[in-house]
Each structure stands twice: as structure tokens, then as C-alpha cells.
Amino acid sequence: MGKKIVVSLTLLIMFISGCSPKEEREVISDEVTIVAPSSVGGGWDTTARAIQEILVSEKLFDGDIHVLNKVGAGGELGWKYVQQQKESVLAINSSLLITNHLLGQSMLTYKDFTPIAILATEWEVVIVAEDSNISSAKSLMDNLKKAPHAYKIGLSPRLGNDDQLSFVLAGKQVGLKPEELDFYVYENSAQVVDALLKKQVDVATMTLAEAKKYYDAGQVKLLVISADERLQELPEIPTWTEEGIAVVFEHWRGIMGPPYMTKEEIQFWDRTLEKMVKTEAWQQTLEKYMWDDFYKNSSETTKFLEEQGKMYEALMKVDQADN
Structure with missing residues (x-):
């Protein structure tokens, strides 16, 4: 039954x-x-x-x-x-x-x-080579405002993605026009970092996950993160807001x-x-x-x-x- x-x-x-x-x-x-x-x-x-x-x-x-x-x-x-x-x-x-x-x-x-x-x-970050004389996102933007073509900016895999857009939005906060900036496009983030280390570009924009292994290896510096507040895992990395630029951007x-x-x-x-x-x-x-x-x-x-x-x-x- x-x-x-x-x-x-x-x-x-x-x-x-x-x-x-x-x-x-x-x-x-x-x-x-x-x-x-x-x-x-x-x-x-x-x-x-x-x-x-x-x-x-x-x-x-x-x-x-x-x-x-x-x-x-x-x-x-x-x-x-x-x-x-x-x-x-x-x-x-x-x-x-x-x-x-x-x-x-x-x-x-x-x-x-x-x-x-x-x-x-995930969050976007701006990175430079460990031995770069660029010390902060604020100084980077201040220098770009004075001379927009002063730095070559690397990204992947195509113009118009969030890596570029987050940087452009930050630039616009200090009066930079997108067409004034010199962006160099690579197939992937590994190629971007390689170009950065070989001094073919001066600065790069990418996601945190893509950049972190190079940061952990001591090859690059993380200048800024697009988060609304500092991450508990990376308390030493300032936000755009702390650098005086009102940008919070999620990818x-x-x-x-x-x-x-x-x-x-x-x-x-x-x-x-x-x-x-x-x-x-x-x-x-x-x-x-x-x-x-x-x-x-x-x-x-x-x-x-x-x-x-x-x-x-x-x-x-x-x-x-x-x-």
C-alpha cells in the first residue's frame, strides 16, 4: 500500500x-x-x-x-x-x-x-610600470590636462570597452576630451602589460582581476580603482573619488x-x-x-x-x- x-x-x-x-x-x-x-x-x-x-x-x-x-x-x-x-x-x-x-x-x-x-x-584600475615616475592618478590627470599627448595609454581588446570608457569618464571630470588622448589597443591584457613593461605605453587601464597578478609580482603599480570605497583586500589603493574625481564604475x-x-x-x-x-x-x-x-x-x-x-x-x- x-x-x-x-x-x-x-x-x-x-x-x-x-x-x-x-x-x-x-x-x-x-x-x-x-x-x-x-x-x-x-x-x-x-x-x-x-x-x-x-x-x-x-x-x-x-x-x-x-x-x-x-x-x-x-x-x-x-x-x-x-x-x-x-x-x-x-x-x-x-x-x-x-x-x-x-x-x-x-x-x-x-x-x-x-x-x-x-x-x-568587477572594478577597473589604472596601472603603470613599477619603476614609472607617475606616482598617482591625480598627478597623471593633472599632467594629461596640461599635455594630453604626454602619455600613451594601453588597453584591450577594442576601443569603446569599459576599460577605455572608465578612463575617459575620469578624464572628462578634469576637462580632458576623449579625442585628445592617445590610446593604443592590444589583443589582450597580457600584451598590454608587456607593452607597459617595455615602455611602449606609459599607462594602462584594465580590470582589477587582469592587473592583480602583475601587481602581486611587483611588476606594476595600481594607481587607482573605480570602486566606491577602498577594497578590504587592497586597502592601499585609492579610489577615483579620493583622488578628487567623481567616478564609480563597475564592469x-x-x-x-x-x-x-x-x-x-x-x-x-x-x-x-x-x-x-x-x-x-x-x-x-x-x-x-x-x-x-x-x-x-x-x-x-x-x-x-x-x-x-x-x-x-x-x-x-x-x-x-x-x-
């Missing part, structure tokens, strides 16, 4: 949920590829590999997950590849997906994909899929990634790279991307008006 009741309850639960656990899993292929539209070691790549490792180690996905690096055109080549796929391919994204389009560098927009999640945010990263993903596929990733961001492994990843948790599910991400699109469009219009 008891056995029949258990079976009946199981069937009832399956009926209510709409599918069995096996059927639920079958909406996703046994092999999933996460595209990092950058070289190994970059921010997109780091995010992709963190997701891969945690989904496997925490047994949140019982198939194979591969990370595919498709490098070029500031993320464009990787995103084009994903946009042409039918299933089982995801991609890491960031605000560059929005700004590429606004700057006329891409026909793609976030509307050409299926939003899956926003995962984390986000998310994940998206090709267009026309099914409702079942989206729901699967909503459930899976929500579980992932609650794991201790993900919390350790956030701590390791000094990222801030910023998880948003698929519907929240769609709304967020719409808001970000409007925000960046407004920023670009302001820049054009100033020019």
Missing part, C-alpha cells in the same frame, strides 16, 4: 513539473561549448573556465563542457560564431557587445542572442546563447546557473578574482541589457556632443 502511494506521488510531481528528470535533462545536449571570445587568460576566458570547472565539479551538468577561444575583433568573431549556432553553444559577454554596435564596429546587438545570465561585476560579465533558444533550454540554464552561483566553489571564485556577485536570471538579464543599452547610448551621445 505504501509503495503505491509513493509511486502515485512521484507521478503527480512529474505531471505538475511537466517532464521527468530525464526528459528535463534531454532538452540540453550531452556536449556544451562555452565560447570565450578572447585569448586564454583574458577576462572572458577566465569567466568561461570558472563556469566550466564548477558545473562539472559540483555535478550540476552531467555532460561534457568545452571552452572554445575564438579571438578577434573585440569579441566579434566569437559572438558571430555563436549567433550562427542552433544549440548547445553559449558565450561570455560584457558591455563591449553593446558599445561595439553603438560605435559602428558591429552589426550585432544583444537582441541577436538569447540572454541567459549576468554573473558578476559586468554575463553569458548568452544563440537566438531562438527554446523555453525549456532557457529554463534549464536558469535553474543550473542559479544553483551554481549558490555554491561555495563560486563564492571562492568571486573572492579569488575579487569579483562581486551580480547574478541575474534570463528575464532579469533581458531587462538589464535594455537598461545598459540606453545608458551606453546616452554616454556615447554625450561624448559626440563634447567632440
